[in-house]
Amino acid sequence: MMKKPVLLALCVAVAIPVLTSFAHAGPIENACNRSNRKQASRQLCGCIQQVADQVLRRSDQSRAASFFKNPDKAHKVWMSKSKSDDAFWDRYKAFGAQAEAVCAG
Template sequence: MKYLLSAAVTGLLLVGPQGAFAGPIENACVRSDRAQATRALCRCIDSVAQSALTRSEQRRAARFFSDPDEAQRVRMSKTARDNEFWDRYRAFGASAEQYCAGR
């Protein structure tokens, strides 16, 4: 058991703290050109995304950082799938704004 724990810690050190458990939203946020996108804020937003969106939806939402026009296309879409996703995405955004304010 002690060896397993030691190996896990060594693995985390090799990966580095900033990328070890970053989700798609955090990665996209950090890579964005937004001045307010601090690592702490991006990590907070990602933690809200993990509780509000499926992993697939997180990857989809992460693309909005690099392609804001895609967000507009989804928002304006007439398909039920896109409308349902947009409703969850908006709820996620409101939760993230409330929970992560001031970070």
């Protein structure tokens, strides 16, 4: 009789970290997983999100995630003459280079 509660507690202890990792996926990971790109995988998208968490502000992540759905947005930001867009683009390029170095392979 005592085995069932222990087994249940063990299952819950193992399941909670797995479930919360899906619940706490960041904006870039979510956008990557939803994209139609054939190279996208949960592992790759998760790696890219980890780099984003290190390199980009949360607001930058949301903005960059919107590029998955609408690549024209990225082009408009790149072509913009705005100082804030230029600063974002510099951070975005650094993120892309770091993600490629860490996640490609």
